[in-house]
Amino acid sequence: MDITLKVNGVSRTVAVDPRTSLLDLLRERLGLIGAKKGCDHGQCGACTVLIDGRRANACLALAVAMDGREITTVEGLAQGDDLHPLQAAFIEHDAFQCGYCTPGQLCSAAGMLGEPGPSAVTGDILVDPDLTPEEIRERMSGNLCRCGAYVNIVSAIAEVAP
C-alpha cells in the first residue's frame, strides 16, 4: 500500500507492507535510526516519536495507519545546528550513559511538555500542576533507562520545564 507522511518536515511517499510498524519504516526504509527498538511491545519507550505532535510508541503503530500523519523523530528536534533545549539540557546534566534510551527520552520529554492536565500523582485533579520532579518522574515512566540515568534525566527535563 502507498502511504504519504511528513517525516521531520519532509513529505515522503512509500509503498509499505501492511505488517510494517512505524518504527521499522523509520529505521529500515527511511534511514532514521534515532528511534530505537528496545522491546517492540510498548514497554520501554526507546521507540518514542511524536505523531502529529504527540508522543507515541512507534513499535505499536502500523505504518499503514499513519497515512497523512506528521512524524517527528529525534533527528527532527534540532533546528539545523541549534540543539533543542532538551538536547542541550541532557548534555549539560549528563542525562545519559550508553545513550540507547536517549532518543526516546528526548521525544517523550518534548511531547510531555505539551501535555498539561493532571497525572497519577497530581493532588488536585482540577488544577494543571507545576512540573515538579515528582510529576516529571510519573509522566516519564513510559521511558526506561537500563543505565539508570534517571536522576540526571529528571534534572535535565526540570531545567526546560516551564
Added chain:
Amino acid sequence: MKTFEYARAESPADAVRKFAPGAMYLGGGTNLVDLMRLGVARPDHLVDVSRLPLDAVEEAGDRVRIGAAVRNSDLAAHPLIRSRYPMLARALLAGASGQVRNMATVAGNLLQRTRCAYFQDVTRPCNKREPGSGCPAIEGDHTNLAILGASHACVATHPSDMAVALAALDAEVHVTGPGGDKIIPMPGLHRLPGDAPERDTVLDPGDLITGVELPAPPPGASLYRKVRERASFAFALASIAAVLDVRDGTVAGCRIALGSLAHAPWRAERAEQVLVGGPATGEAFLTAAEAELEQARALPRNAFKVPLARNLIVRALEELAS
C-alpha cells in the same frame, strides 16, 4: 506476523460493512498490534476505526457521551471528566504510560485482552486462545490471576483500569453491528469465563463500540486506587473504584468495583448491600469486605490477593468516610 488486508473505515456503518469474516477492528493498536506480533491475534482483515468521527466528549443533559475513538489521555484531561467523574480520570491516569494513553482509544481499552502469560505465548496451551487445549495457569503461574468468578477452564483477569471506574459509574456501552444497535450496561460488557473463556465479552462478531455514556455522577465522595508491583507503568494486582455517600453517619449510597481480581470488572454488590443503610464505621467496612470476599476462590500463588482486596476495600471506604 501473518499478512492481512488493511482498510480504513469512514463511518461506523462503513466499518460494519467492511467487517468481513476473519476481520478485526483496529483502534490505537497498542494491544492488537502487540498480539498480532506475538501470533496470538491473526486477523485476515484490519478495519481501522481509529479515525472515525467518534472523537468527542459531550454533555447531554446531566449525562456525558464519550466517543469510542477518544484517546485515553484526552479523556483523562477533559474538564467534564475531571470535574464530574474524577474517579474515571484517576483510573485512566493510573494505566499504562503517557505514550500508550496518547494512542489508546476508549473502545480498545475496554476490549484489551488479558495479560495472562500463557495466553500471550503461542507455544503453550490456553483455553482462551485455543479452546479445549487446557489452562496451564491453574497449575503454573497464576500470581496475578483471578480470585473471583473464575472457572475450571480459565482464571484470567481483565487488566483494564478504566473499565473498573466505568463499572462503578453504571456506564452504558453503545454498540452498532450487523445485528443492529444495542446498549450494554457496565459491568455487563465483560463475561465470566465459564466454559467459554475464548469469549471475553457479550459482543457478537462485527459489533462496533461507538461510545460510552455516563449517567449523572452518583452523590458522595469517590476514588480510584491501584495496587501494583512498581509505583508507575505496571498493571494492577488489584484496584478499586468506590463511591461512598454518608449522611449523619449512615451510608446512604455506595458503589464498589474491583479490578484485576476477575475475568471482568467486579461490582461488589454483596458489600454494597451490607453497607447501605448501616453505619459508616471501620467495623462495618470490614464486615462488608468479608461478605464480598467469602466467594473468593484463591489458587496457591494468588492467595495474597484475598487479604489485599479486603484491605483495599476497607482502606478506600475509610478514606472516603473521613
